[in-house]
Every structure is written in structure tokens, then in C-alpha cells.
Amino acid sequence: MAEGPLRCGIIGFDYGHQGAFAGSLAKHPDTRIVGVADLPDAPEVARRRGREFAAGAGVPYFDDLAALLDAEAVEAVSLCAPPTRNPEVVAELAARDIHVMSEKPVAQDLAGARRIAAAVRGAGVAFTFGSHAARFATPIARAIDAVRSGRIGDVRVLNATFLQPRGPRYTISVEEAERRRAAGEPSVGELANFGGYVFLAFTAYAGARAASVYCESDAFFYESYRIAGIEDLALVSLQYEGGAVASAVIGRTTTKSMPTTDVRHEIIGSAGVLHVNAMSDRAFVYGPWRDGDEFERGGFDTPTFGRPSYELYVDDFVRAIREGRDPELTVADAVEFHATLEAAYESARTYRPVDVARD
Amino acid sequence: MTDRYDRPPTRVGLIGCGGIAGNHLAGYRLVEEAELVACCDIDAAKAEDFARRAGIIDAYSDYRELLAHDDIEMVDICANDEAHAEIAVAALWAGKHALIEKPFATTAAQGRAIIDAAKGAGRLAMCAQSLRWDPKMRAAKGLIDAGRIGEPVFVRFCQPSSPFWCREQARAYRDRAPDWLLVHNGMHSFDLLAWLLGSLPVRVHARSHPGQEWLPVHEYVSCTIRFASGAIAQAEENRIMQPPGYPFHCELYVVGSEGTLDLSDRLTHAASVYNEAGVNLLGAHTTWTPDQPDQPFACEIREFVQAIREDRPPPIPLEFSLTILKAVLAAAESMHTAEAVAIDG
Ligand SMILES: NC(=O)c1ccc[n+]([C@@H]2O[C@H](COP(=O)([O-])OP(=O)(O)OC[C@H]3O[C@@H](n4cnc5c(N)ncnc54)[C@H](O)[C@@H]3O)[C@@H](O)[C@H]2O)c1
Numbered sequence: 001m002a003e004g005p006l007r008c009g010i011i012g013f014d015y016g017h018q019g020a021f022a023g024s025l026a027k028h029p030d031t032r033i034v035g036v037a038d039l040p041d042a043p044e045v046a047r048r049r050g051r052e053f054a055a056g057a058g059v060p061y062f063d064d065l066a067a068l069l070d071a072e073a074v075e076a077v078s079l080c081a082p083p084t085r086n087p088e089v090v091a092e093l094a095a096r097d098i099h100v101m102s103e104k105p106v107a108q109d110l111a112g113a114r115r116i117a118a119a120v121r122g123a124g125v126a127f128t129f130g131s132h133a134a135r136f137a138t139p140i141a142r143a144i145d146a147v148r149s150g151r152i153g154d155v156r157v158l159n160a161t162f163l164q165p166r167g168p169r170y171t172i173s174v175e176e177a178e179r180r181r182a183a184g185e186p187s188v189g190e191l192a193n194f195g196g197y198v199f200l201a202f203t204a205y206a207g208a209r210a211a212s213v214y215c216e217s218d219a220f221f222y223e224s225y226r227i228a229g230i231e232d233l234a235l236v237s238l239q240y241e242g243g244a245v246a247s248a249v250i251g252r253t254t255t256k257s258m259p260t261t262d263v264r265h266e267i268i269g270s271a272g273v274l275h276v277n278a279m280s281d282r283a284f285v286y287g288p289w290r291d292g293d294e295f296e297r298g299g300f301d302t303p304t305f306g307r308p309s310y311e312l313y314v315d316d317f318v319r320a321i322r323e324g325r326d327p328e329l330t331v332a333d334a335v336e337f338h339a340t341l342e343a344a345y346e347s348a349r350t351y352r353p354v355d356v357a358r359d
Numbered sequence: 360m361t362d363r364y365d366r367p368p369t370r371v372g373l374i375g376c377g378g379i380a381g382n383h384l385a386g387y388r389l390v391e392e393a394e395l396v397a398c399c400d401i402d403a404a405k406a407e408d409f410a411r412r413a414g415i416i417d418a419y420s421d422y423r424e425l426l427a428h429d430d431i432e433m434v435d436i437c438a439n440d441e442a443h444a445e446i447a448v449a450a451l452w453a454g455k456h457a458l459i460e461k462p463f464a465t466t467a468a469q470g471r472a473i474i475d476a477a478k479g480a481g482r483l484a485m486c487a488q489s490l491r492w493d494p495k496m497r498a499a500k501g502l503i504d505a506g507r508i509g510e511p512v513f514v515r516f517c518q519p520s521s522p523f524w525c526r527e528q529a530r531a532y533r534d535r536a537p538d539w540l541l542v543h544n545g546m547h548s549f550d551l552l553a554w555l556l557g558s559l560p561v562r563v564h565a566r567s568h569p570g571q572e573w574l575p576v577h578e579y580v581s582c583t584i585r586f587a588s589g590a591i592a593q594a595e596e597n598r599i600m601q602p603p604g605y606p607f608h609c610e611l612y613v614v615g616s617e618g619t620l621d622l623s624d625r626l627t628h629a630a631s632v633y634n635e636a637g638v639n640l641l642g643a644h645t646t647w648t649p650d651q652p653d654q655p656f657a658c659e660i661r662e663f664v665q666a667i668r669e670d671r672p673p674p675i676p677l678e679f680s681l682t683i684l685k686a687v688l689a690a691a692e693s694m695h696t697a698e699a700v701a702i703d704g
Contacts, residue, residue, distance in 0.1 A: 156568050156599060157579050161515075163614065214564045214699065216583055216591045220512040221616060233513060233614070235591045237566050237583045245566045247581050247593050249513060255619040262619075268519075268579075273600055286605055351562060351699050 005032040006318055009074040011065055011081065011089070012038055013049035015103050017130060017310075018080035022053055024314035025078055031318055036061045037068035039081055039089065065089065074098055076126075076321060078314075083108045083188060087115040094123035101317045104130040105192045105341070106334045110357065113338035117331045126320050128327035131196030131337065132313035133263075135204065135328050138306045139276045143265060144204045146274060151285065153271030155206050158246035160198045160265045163233075164190075165258035177227035189230035190251045191217060191344060196337045197263075198248045199238075200329065205267050208242040209336060214353040215344040221254050236344050239353075335359070369664050372397040372431045372455075374422045374446055375438030376409035379460060382489075383435055384413055385649040386656030393433075393664045399425045400438075422446050426453040433667060435660070436460060440543055444469035447484060451476035456667050457484040458660065461546040463680055467688060470681040477677060485663050485673035486680035488550045492658035494647050499611055499622055500555055509617030510588075511556055516548050517595035520607040522571065522578055524598075532574040537567065538691040540596050541580045545687035546680070548594035549584070553683060555613065558588035560686040564699040570599040582690045583699075 008031050010022045025031050036054040038047055040063065047063075054061035062068040069092075076099040081089055083105050093100050100120070106129045107113040120127040135141060147155060172180070172187060180187055203209060217234035219225035225232045233251030240246065263278035273286040313329075320327040336356075343354040371393050373380055377400070387395045397417035400406035410418035419425045425434070426449060433456040436446050444464045447457045451473070463486035464470040477484040490496055503511055524532055536542075553559055562585040570578025579599040584592045613620040647654045666673045682702070689700040 153601070156570065157581075157597075159581075161612070163619075165619075212697070214566070214583060216562075216564075216585050218512075218589060218591070220589075233591075235513065235583055235593055237564060237581060237593075239566055243568065245568050245579070245581060247566075247583070249515065249593065249614075253614050253619065254617060255508075255614070258619060268599060269601070271601055273519075273605065286600070286602075353564065353697055353699070 007034045007075045009077040010036045011077050011079045013046040015080045020310045021078040024311045033057045034072040035059050035068045037065045040064045087112045090116045091119040094119040094125050099126040099321050102129045104196050110338040110342045113335045117335050120331045127331040128317050128329045129334050131200050132309045133197045134200035136309035136312040143276045147205045152269030155244045157268035158202050160248040162194050162198050162250045164252045164261040165255045172224050174224045177224040187228040187230045191234040194250050199340050202246050206240045206244045208240045210238045210340045210356050211241045212239040212353045213343040215347040217348045368394040369432050370396045371433045372425045373435045374399045376400040376405045380437040382656045386660045389657035390661045397425050447473045448476045451480045451482050456482045458663050460487050470684050474677050483673050489655040490547050490551050492655035508615030511613050511615045512590050513614040514592040515612045518609040519597040519600050521600045521603045521605040522598045535576045537577045538694050539576045544596050549686050550683045552592045556590050558586040560584045560702050561587050563690045565690040565693040567694050
């Protein structure tokens with residue numbers, strides 16, 4: 001490995017999230033941004049964001065990813081390209097021994113996620129992906145610690161809400177949906193977009209993988225979603241290996257006055273119950289009394305204004321590379337998520353519970 | 360006491376003097392149009408004790424003796440679930456109107472037999488659904504019907520609680536089926552959802568967790584329900600909260616096309632509406648006491664009795680309740696087969 005800070009490339013500004021990821025990488029004490037690039041056919045809006053970021057960071061901007069990789073010795077990248085393109089791009093990066101931090105969903109389908117896993121494993125590079133809130137949001141990270149340390153006994157039931165109240169300006173317009181439909185281009189529904197935040201927290205709480213999924217979903221709110229054939233709200237019911245059962249409502253509503261994304265987790269165990277609500281700065285534990293620890297006050301602090309989860313996630317990625325270990329969210333988690341998602345979509349089409357595919 | 364038609368109150372016999380009968384008694388104390396005149400329990404001591412508390416003379420241990428009294432116009436069936444259908448059919452054919460605790464029957468055939476008896480005898484019958492008259496739920500229904508959150512598309516309803524049973528009762532629960540809690544209690548939540556949404560369930564899928572190992576009953580069931588309107592819902596039957604003593608409460612969360620209604624009495628007793636006007640905190644008037652005139656059991660009894668006296672259909676049609684029962688039984692089937700089940704309406 002090269003001496004000095006980790007040499008990072010920023011690839012693709014197709015999603016606004018790249019600002020947070022690239023910004024966190026730029027701020028990190030152990031990294032240096034060496035260049036910004038887009039895929040050759042990236043839309044103008046992504047290119048504009050890319051050029052702006054490059055100018056701000058004082059690094060070169062490349063129209064084509066290959067040009068960046070030829071010009072600079074890149075060790076790791078933050079990738080925010082369309083999920084349909086990720087498998088081929090990750091394969092190219094892995095072939096050059098470059099570590100990848102990818103926006104979610106990492107692929108358009110399970111087959112794509114598996115191609116990514118094969119490329120990453122074959123090359124032995126680090127890979128992580130942007131479902132950061134599932135493990136790095138302070139309330140959820142603390143809840144996972146509490147549950148895994150046996151605070152509420154064996155996990156029996158999980159319930160979650162993840163409803164983002166802001167409208168489709170974060171996704172696609174009616175015109176764009178019509179264009180994509182005409183061109184046969186797929187779009188990303190809200191279950192694919194947000195589902196990882198919930199399912200990957202569930203697997204951590206349950207300490208087990210999802211075995212079966214049932215899903216009812218629809219485009220309830222947005223015309224563009226109906227045209228694009230994607231869901232804006234889904235109710236998912238899961239059965240975990242080991243017996244835990246779970247339900248989650250996931251989506252994007254029109255309730256603009258909701259102060260923030262409504263994120264709530266309820267973890268019901270054999271010896272206690274834990275409630276996490278992102279709108280509160282306390283998580284509530286109902287369980288056996290323990291003298292002397294902070295639980296004495298009935299819960300624990302979950303400061304909303306702590307370090308943002310994407311910063312902690314970026315830090316984990318950099319350290320994982322440095323320490324030669326897996327990041328917290330691995331490529332196996334990405335495959336697991338896509339297997340669960342694919343089962344949910346098949347269930348929503350067939351009105352039947354669907355087993356989660358195993359490799 | 361007489362009503363605005365100068366008629367004496369409707370004379371009621373209550374059958375099954377256990378836990379819920381006490382709630383009904385508190386209700387009757389507030390309903391001028393009705394008078395409890397007799398009671399019955401197969402356990403004679405319970406019937407006598409209830410008669411004492413209610414200040415009535417006639418206590419029976421066989422419901423047929425109670426039904427033989429021509430001056431009793433209505434029965435209130437608070438016996439255990441399995442006894443409802445037999446008592447209801449007999450009461451209706453004996454010319455009594457019947458208010459029947461939920462579940463008003465435990466099979467669709469029993470439900471149909473009660474409807475047939477009510478039609479044949481020309482008497483009113485209704486499945487009691489106290490939740491519909493809970494002040495919180497009425498507030499929610501009022502807000503939804505007033506269009507405050509637009510078209511409701513998603514509802515989550517649950518009433519988490521610790522088990523009512525303990526290990527010492529293992530024998531009593533030994534023969535209960537895994538779906539017992541769902542069949543016993545599911546009509547509450549399914550009826551509430553259908554009423555709030557103004558739509559009937561068409562498909563249901565259920566998953567369950569056994570909870571404590573020593574009893575066969577599954578202490579947790581989560582139902583995923585699709586309604587004819589397209590709305591989807593999650594309804595829980597939840598007696599799995601540990602340790603014992605978890606505070607019983609209810610949570611209702613409704614997402615509409617234009618806003619969200621969040622009604623949870625966990626810790627705060629608060630309800631909030633998020634809509635185009637911003638956030639409205641409805642404050643703390645979301646619980647009730649047994650002596651307040653609009654408490655749920657009093658309202659439920661009053662409206663049923665008024666329907667009898669004014670010769671109009673009861674507030675909850677029995678056909679509606681039969682569809683709700685079928686939906687609950689479909690959920691029970693789903694629990695066993697793991698498949699989603701279409702509800703035959
Ligand atoms: N609306 C609500 O919120 C609510 C709450 C609890 C119970 N319930 C319903 O009320 C009913 C009674 O529940 P509970 O908790 O009071 O049960 P319980 O066991 O405390 O009382 C039932 C009583 O009925 C008596 N009984 C049984 N069979 C009888 C018969 N053939 N004739 C006369 N008496 C008979 C029993 O001896 C017992 O005393 C159930 O159907 C239950 O589902 C409704």
C-alpha cells in the first residue's frame with residue numbers, strides 16, 4: 001500500500017448523496033481526494049455537480065472514469081452511479097485493486113449484486129455501501145449494541161417505520177418517468193432505496209438472516225412512480241431464521257410538516273422491549289432493572305446532533321482498508337439485502353410469501 | 360325513568376358475569392334508556408355477586424331461565440367466546456334483541472346462523488366493538504372523515520401488552536390453539552381498521568411468534584391486510600411484552616395522501632396530526648374513565664338500545680361484522696399455512 005493518506009477518487013454525482021460521502025472523505029484526516037470523474041454517458045446535472053466539487057477540492061475533473069484511473073494512482077473511490085451500471089463499474093475498479101464505497105442500492109437486482117460480490121471477492125478489495133443509517137445512526141447503533149449485549153433477552157419481534165416525508169423532487173419528475181418508460185429504463189422504488197436502512201438493522205438485531213418475505217406495496221402518492229412502475233410505500237413482513245418475526249413500513253409520503261424522516265424501531269425480546277424514535281433524543285428500554293448504568297433512567301441518549309451517520313460510515317471504510325478488515329457493511333450484506341428485496345418484489349406481484357434466495 | 364317517547368327503559372338481561380361484564384355494568388349506569396334487570400352465569404356465585412353489585416334481584420345459572428322471562432327485551436352476551444352463538448341464536452328466537460361481545464361467533468357458519476335468527480325473529484343483533492366508541496378512535500375517525508390527512512392509504516394499529524396469563528394457569532391454556540389470541544381478539548383491530556378506512560379487507564397474511572414456550576397459544580400475531588380501497592394495514596395481536604407489567608396502551612398511525620395521524624398513548628398520552636396546516640397536537644384528552652358519560656361501553660350500549668327503541672338498524676350491521684370475522688379467520692388460516700388468504704366477503 002502506498003505511503004501517506006489514502007488516495008481517493010470520486011465517481012459519479014448521479015445522486016445528491018455523493019455530496020455527503022465525498023465531503024466526508026475530503027474531511028477525513030487519512031484521505032486525499034485526487035480526482036473526480038463521471039461515467040462517459042452521465043447526465044449533464046451529474047457532470048455539473050462533479051465539476052463543482054472538483055473545483056472546490058482543487059482537483060482535476062474527468063469526463064470519463066477510465067481517464068481518471070489512467071491519470072492518477074487511485075486507491076479507493078466513492079461511487080454514485082446508476083445501480084444498473086454499478087456491476088460493470090465495480091468490476092473495472094476491482095480489477096485495478098481499487099476499494100469501493102458505493103451508493104445504495106448497489107445494483108438493480110440480485111444478479112447485479114452477486115456480480116459485484118464476485119468481482120470484489122476475486123480481487124480481495126474492500127467494499128461497502130450507503131445503507132449507513134442501518135448501522136451508524138447513533139440511536140440505531142446504540143440499540144444494536146444494547147440488543148446484542150443481551151439487554152432485552154432473545155429477540156422475538158421487530159417493528160420499524162421508515163417514512164421520509166419529502167416529495168419526489170428527490171427522485172423523478174413525471175416527464176423523466178415517461179422518458180424512462182419509453183426507453184425501457186428501470187427506476188428505483190422506495191423499498192429498494194430505503195429498505196437497507198431497515199432490513200440491515202433487523203439482521204443486526206436478530207443476529208440472523210431473513211428467511212421469508214411477504215410484501216404489499218403501491219404507488220400511493222406520486223404520479224411519476226405510477227408511470228415508472230415503482231412503489232412509494234411498502235409494508236413488509238419478514239420471518240427470520242431462528243424464529244423472530246418482523247414488520248416494516250417503508251416509503252416516501254407527502255406529509256411535509258413531519259419534522260424529519262419518521263424512523264422508529266421497536267425491538268421486543270424475551271426479557272424486555274426497546275423503543276427507538278429518531279425524533280426523540282432518548283431511546284426507551286422497558287426491561288429488567290440494572291443498578292448503576294445509564295439504563296437506570298429508563299433508556300439511553302441518542303443525540304440527534306452527534307456525528308452524522310455518513311461520516312461514521314466513511315470513517316469505518318477508511319479504517320477497514322487501513323486495518324485490513326471488513327467494513328461494518330460488507331458485500332455479503334449487500335447481496336443479502338438484494339435477496340430480501342427481490343423476494344419482497346416477487347411477493348408484491350404474486351401475493352405470496354417468498355423465500356429469500358441463498359447462494 | 361322514561362325517554363323522550365315517555366317509554367320505560369329497555370329491560371336487559373346480562374349473560375356471563377366475568378371481567379368484561381363489569382365494564383358493561385359501568386356503562387349501564389350511564390344509559391338512561393336501558394335497565395339491567397337480570398343476570399346469568401353458569402357459575403352461580405358469580406351471577407349472585409354481579410346481581411349484588413348491579414342492584415338487581417334475578418340471578419340465574421342457566422341462560423334459558425333468563426330467556427323465559429317475557430319482560431326481558433334484550434340480552435347482553437358477555438359469556439366466553441365459544442358460548443356466544445348458542446346463546447345468541449336461542450335469545451333471538453326467544454324474541455330478545457342481542458348485543459354480543461366480540462367475537463360474536465367463532466366460525467362463519469355460527470355467524471350466519473345468528474344473522475338468520477335475527478332476520479327470522481325480526482330482532483336486532485350487534486357485535487360489540489367498544490374500540491369504535493373510544494374517544495381517541497372517534498377523534499381519529501372524525502379527522503379522517505373530515506379529510507384532514509387526505510385519503511388514508513396506510514394504517515398501523517396495535518395494543519401491545521404483557522400476557523394476561525401466568526404459568527400457574529398452564530392447565531387452563533393447555534388445550535388452546537396457537538391462533539386462540541387472534542380469533543379471540545382480532546375482531547377489535549380488523550373492525551377498527553375497516554371502519555376507519557371505510558373499506559372492507561380483501562386479503563390478509565399473518566405471521567406469529569409463540570412467545571413463552573409453556574403455552575400453545577401464540578402471544579404475538581402480525582397481520583398484513585389489503586383493503587378494497589387499496590389501502591394497506593398492519594394489525595397486531597400482542598401479548599408478548601416482557602417483563603410482565605408492560606403498560607397496556609394502543610397505537611394508531613395513519614398515513615394519508617396529504618398528511619399523517621399519529622396517535623400513541625405510550626408514555627405521553629398524546630396524539631399528533633401532521634398535515635398541510637402543520638403539526639396539531641391534540642393534547643392529552645385521549646384516555647377515559649368509567650364514569651364519564653361518553654365512555655365507550657356506555658356509548659356502545661346506548662346506541663344499540665336507541666336502535667331497538669327507534670326501530671332502526673344497529674350502528675354496526677351484523678353482515679359487516681361477519682365479513683370482519685371471516686377476515687380474522689382468514690388470518691388464522693394464514694398463520695397455519697403461511698400463505699396469504701383472500702377474504703370472501
Ligand atoms: N370489548 C372488550 O374490550 C372486551 C374485553 C374483554 C373481553 N371481551 C369479550 O367478552 C367476553 C367475556 O370475556 P371476559 O374477559 O369477561 O371473560 P371471563 O371468563 O372473565 O367471563 C366470562 C363469564 O361467562 C361465564 N359463562 C361462560 N359460559 C356461559 C354460559 N353458557 N352461560 C352463562 N355464563 C357463561 C363464565 O362462567 C364467566 O364468568 C369474551 O367473548 C371476550 O372476547 C371484550
